[in-house]
Amino acid sequence: MDSPPLAILWHSRTGAAEAMARAAFEGAGGQGAGGQAAGGRARLLYASAAEPADLLAAQAYLFACPENLGTMSGTMKDLFDRCYYPLLGQLEGRAYATLIAAGSDGTGAQAQIDRIVTGWRLKRVAEPLIANLAAQTPEAICAPKTVPPPVLARCRDLGAALAEGLALGVF
Numbered sequence: 001m002d003s004p005p006l007a008i009l010w011h012s013r014t015g016a017a018e019a020m021a022r023a024a025f026e027g028a029g030g031q032g033a034g035g036q037a038a039g040g041r042a043r044l045l046y047a048s049a050a051e052p053a054d055l056l057a058a059q060a061y062l063f064a065c066p067e068n069l070g071t072m073s074g075t076m077k078d079l080f081d082r083c084y085y086p087l088l089g090q091l092e093g094r095a096y097a098t099l100i101a102a103g104s105d106g107t108g109a110q111a112q113i114d115r116i117v118t119g120w121r122l123k124r125v126a127e128p129l130i131a132n133l134a135a136q137t138p139e140a141i142c143a144p145k146t147v148p149p150p151v152l153a154r155c156r157d158l159g160a161a162l163a164e165g166l167a168l169g170v171f
Contacts, residue, residue, distance in 0.1 A: 005166040006042040007058035008159070009050050011065045011075040016101035016133055016145035021064035023152040024099065027159030041163040047079040052086040060166055061122065062159065064099035067109035072100075080116050092121035095171035097162060098128050099155060103141055106130035125171050126158055 006028055010021035021044060022030075028042035045054055047065070055061065065076035098113055100106040110128045131151045135141045147155075165171050 005040075005059035006062065006159075006163050007050070007054060007060070008042055008044045008062045008064065009047050009055075009076075009079060010044070010063075010099075011047040011073050011079075012101070013066055013068070013073060014101075014141075014143060014145045016131060016147050017064045017066045017073075017099065019145075019147045019152060020099040020101060020129075020131060020155045021062070023147075023155035024062055024064065024159030024162075027156030027161075028163035030159075041167065042159065047075050050079055050083070052083045055083055055087055056090060058094075060095035060125070060162055060171060061117075062097050062099065062162060063113055065101070065109060065113075067100055067102040067106050070105075070108035072109040072112050077112075084116065084119065087120060094120075094122055095125040095162065095165070096122040097124065097126040097158060099158070100128060100130045101145065101147070102130055102132050103135035104132060106132065123171070125165065126161065129154055129158055 008021050008025050010017055012018035025044045030042055065073045100109050131147055133145055
């Protein structure tokens with residue numbers, strides 16, 4: 001099976017980043033649990049299951065993760081740790097965007113992803129989408145999250161825009 005041009009790579013601890021990634025996948029034409037979008041426009045991949053070949057086969061990336069302790073989640077970092085050197089020099093110019101689920105800020109995770117993909121020479125094609133879910137107590141931080149519908153709508157729009165941009169050859 002040929003891989004679709006958009007890889008939506010995600011990790012979530014409390015459900016928020018997963019909901020954001022799935023909304024983007026829906027926007028790109030995806031349906032159901034299979035992780036493959038209708039028309040082959042996108043693929044939804046859990047970060048720990050993604051391999052360098054999955055990233056190499058895609059033409060654009062949407063990274064979705066929570067911010068934990070001011071940085072991206074460890075599982076998303078592990079994706080970069082496993083894939084960075086095997087893909088160095090092979091992804092230049094490809095498009096990327098990010099979805100960050102944060103308790104307050106989100107910019108630490110965002111900056112960390114931006115620094116890493118700079119080495120791959122990826123090109124940011126959309127402003128970061130950071131959902132501030134205002135989780136500040138240990139109980140709120142660990143609790144399952146519900147992402148507000150307007151944020152999910154923005155995630156769907158971003159998935160649709162990335163898939164359409166790829167289909168039109170914009171990126």
